[in-house]
Amino acid sequence: MSGAGDTVRTVLGDLPPAELGVTDSHDHLFLASARLPGQELADPDAAEAELRDFAALGGRAVVQWTPYGMGGRPDDLAELSRRTGVHLVAATGLHQAAHYPDGAALRRLDLAELFTAELGRHAGLVKVAGAYHGLDAHARWTMTAAAEAHHATGAPIAVHHELGTAAEDVLELLCGTLGVPPHRVVLGHLNRFPDLGLHRRLAASGAYLAFDGPSAANHATDHHLLDCLAALADAGHADRLLLGGDTTTAAARGNPGMPYLLRRIRPRLGPDLAHLVFTANPAAAFAAPWAPRRR
Known part of the structure; x- marks a missing residue:
């Protein structure tokens, strides 16, 4: 549900949604975390090879969910993007606290100001994170800042x-308390919790549901992916569905x-x-009524 003037903010500029094309709606070309030592995605040549393989199959866009402080490398x-012709959407935002060793430095940040500034330069979405079956204080802090940045941009x-887990808690906070319209929210990793009744309720809210990581064979619920998509489509929610690869480690690249x-x-x-899943829905989910980019 994008407005007439909405555009998708890519790292090379704002793009009409209809030009986004076949999209991987959740992935990582670059990623570094203290929780994944030695598994950094930090090789531009490997990232380029991955993008070219994706483009050879008709892929036209990738949404990178790497948030602030985790090696997103916008330059x-x-x-x-220039070399491969693939549109790239970058993220600002903040992951769970465990990904940031210096918690004191983190707490000194004005998150809303940080997110809004990065959205004004290179980022096209805010990525935040819940906790297991709930929202801890860190999640509530980052989501409150994300909502402020949303309302500004x-x-x-x-x-x-x-x-x-905790998708309903997220919607209650972001949409119920903080006033973010549900169609501006993308709920990730729902393939890892294949509760079909829950999925239908989430889709009915108007939020987008991202099923990501289908190549991560360590997830015991991967075999439910297609059943979940079919059930939601049969229930009339095909226009809420997104798919992404969510490559997070060097070992998973190409594997x-x-x-x-x-x-x-x-x-x-x-x-x-x-x-719908690869073209129409991403074009709507990642579009926004952006102000002009800052130089």
Whole structure:
């Protein structure tokens, strides 16, 4: 549900939603975390190879959910977009506290101001994170700042749900208390908690549901992915669905990697649902009524 003047903010500039094309709605080209030592995604050449493989299958855009302080490398993203022709959407925001060793420095940040500034320069969404089956103080702090940044810019907010949990808590806070319209919220990792009744309630709210990480074979719920998508489509919620690869470690790149979405998952959806999930829905979910970019 994008407005007539809405655009998608990519690292190279604002783009009409209709030009976004086939989209991986949740992935990482660059990522570094104290929780994943030695598994950093930090190689521009490897990222370029991944993008070219994705583009060879018809991929036109990737939404990178790497938030502030986790090695998102916006300048490298811009160069990769120029070299490959793939549209790249970057994130601001903040992950769970465990990803940031210096908690004292983190608490000194004015998060709303930080998020809004990055949205004005290179970022096209705010990424935040819940806790397991609830929202801790850190999650509430970051989501409150994300809502302020949304109200200042219109930016979409994408949410990491730990093992797919606490999505209703997130909607109650972001949409109920903080006034963010549900269609500006993307709920991530729902494939990891395959409660079909819950999924239908979330979709009925108007939020977007991101099923990501289908290539992560360590998740015991991966085999439910297609059943979840089919059930939501049958219930009339096909226009709320997004898919992403969510590559988070160097070991996962190319194993099977970003192209897996288009090579193996897309053919099993059928042409109509595939068009919605990979093209029409991302164009709506990541569009916003942006003010002009800051120079």
